[in-house]
Amino acid sequence: MVTNSKRRSRVKTALERVRAEDPNAGTRGRLIDAAISTFAAKGFHGATTRDIATAAGMSPAAVYVHFSTKEELLYTIMRDGHTLARDLVRASIATSADPTEQLYRAIYNFTMWHARRHTRARITNYELGAISPDHLTEIRRLRNEINALMRETVENGVAAGQFTTPDVRLTVAALLSITIDVTRWYTESGPTKAEEVAAHYGLLALRVVGAGDHLPRVLADA
Amino acid sequence: MVTNSKRRSRVKTALERVRAEDPNAGTRGRLIDAAISTFAAKGFHGATTRDIATAAGMSPAAVYVHFSTKEELLYTIMRDGHTLARDLVRASIATSADPTEQLYRAIYNFTMWHARRHTRARITNYELGAISPDHLTEIRRLRNEINALMRETVENGVAAGQFTTPDVRLTVAALLSITIDVTRWYTESGPTKAEEVAAHYGLLALRVVGAGDHLPRVLADA
Numbered sequence A, B: 001m002v003t004n005s006k007r008r009s010r011v012k013t014a015l016e017r018v019r020a021e022d023p024n025a026g027t028r029g030r031l032i033d034a035a036i037s038t039f040a041a042k043g044f045h046g047a048t049t050r051d052i053a054t055a056a057g058m059s060p061a062a063v064y065v066h067f068s069t070k071e072e073l074l075y076t077i078m079r080d081g082h083t084l085a086r087d088l089v090r091a092s093i094a095t096s097a098d099p100t101e102q103l104y105r106a107i108y109n110f111t112m113w114h115a116r117r118h119t120r121a122r123i124t125n126y127e128l129g130a131i132s133p134d135h136l137t138e139i140r141r142l143r144n145e146i147n148a149l150m151r152e153t154v155e156n157g158v159a160a161g162q163f164t165t166p167d168v169r170l171t172v173a174a175l176l177s178i179t180i181d182v183t184r185w186y187t188e189s190g191p192t193k194a195e196e197v198a199a200h201y202g203l204l205a206l207r208v209v210g211a212g213d214h215l216p217r218v219l220a221d222a
Helices: A005-021 A026-046 A050-058 A060-066 A068-092 A099-116 A116-125 A133-159 A168-180 A194-208 A213-222 B002-020 B026-046 B049-056 B059-067 B072-091 B098-117 B118-126 B134-160 B167-179 B195-208 B213-220
Strands: none
Touching: A026 A050, A026 A060, A026 A068, A026 A116, A050 A060, A060 A116, A068 A099, A068 A116, A068 A133, A068 A213, A099 A116, A099 A168, A099 A194, A116 B195, A133 A168, A168 A194, A168 B167, A168 B195, A194 B072, A194 B167, A194 B195, B026 B049, B026 B059, B026 B072, B026 B118, B049 B059, B049 B072, B072 B098, B072 B118, B072 B134, B098 B118, B098 B134, B098 B167, B098 B195, B167 B195
């Protein structure tokens, strides 16, 4: 049996991975961080392995010890990003049996990840066209898992009489859009803290599924 | 005085520009179309003027007759895209004096543009980091106009007692995110027509501003 405290400890672990200052310690991690900033500045196609090596303070030859191609670096960033996002949504849903609470927490934590790690998350979400067909299949599998978790939550909310929607698929697309698009506009230097965006988007998500009446209860409990 | 028929004719003209099969006729337009497909395939930094010329069936020298740099091509795409989007939102709002109707139509038409022209709209929205500081100032001015139009509509709805929101700025950010993110996932080969996405997102937008009760009236009138 999964107790509430076990559930909370699971989501805490997933959140700690998001909050950790240096999620990719060591040489491999330094290379991944360098690749993220280089891809962000020049795009995947415009960035060379030499650019990434320079940003990491290494020689191009040293890069190849860890990653055989530039594409493998991009794939690793996307795979790790999608895996973390999937785990975060899953852990958020596991904190409660109530669809309204599940949705609020999933959107809150998913938004936090996209705001706190906006450069990493932007590359994770927007460079699908640049990876190999095999790698794309793997990334699509992870994306489908995230979609399925959200879809199940919305469907459970509809079944429980808490949510109403004329189209679950498009509603889930919109919920994911609100959070993913944070990576396009959010900056630390802007007027809003990540927590404020996450809390507001949690509320908007409940409105989107027609669960406005449940807001005060979730807020009191969050 | 602006009559209702004049208002409707204005939004019709803006919509016709979106629906037009070939919005950039002539050599200059062929180059812009070629640049859009080349930037989409290789990213701005990865695309060369030669790639764009080849895609347009022209010589690189012929490109320079129309655009002095690759950046000028990108800026032209972004300026035209943002201008069209701004005109479309403005014309949609001008069709009615009722904030609920204004918001529904603005989101419907804005979503239509992002779905129908998803490649053009993706480049318009995601390559801000690649243009010159002067050009970025001009694009930011257009973006601020779109934001101000949406913000004014939401504020008018709150003042009229039709909308409620704890944070207008973040609510407008979420409304724009839902529509702009369509360019990331929408394809003509998917299961949903652009009109269906636009209609569903129009409804979700009204839910986002807490105007769920006004839905049937807007639907009957749309």
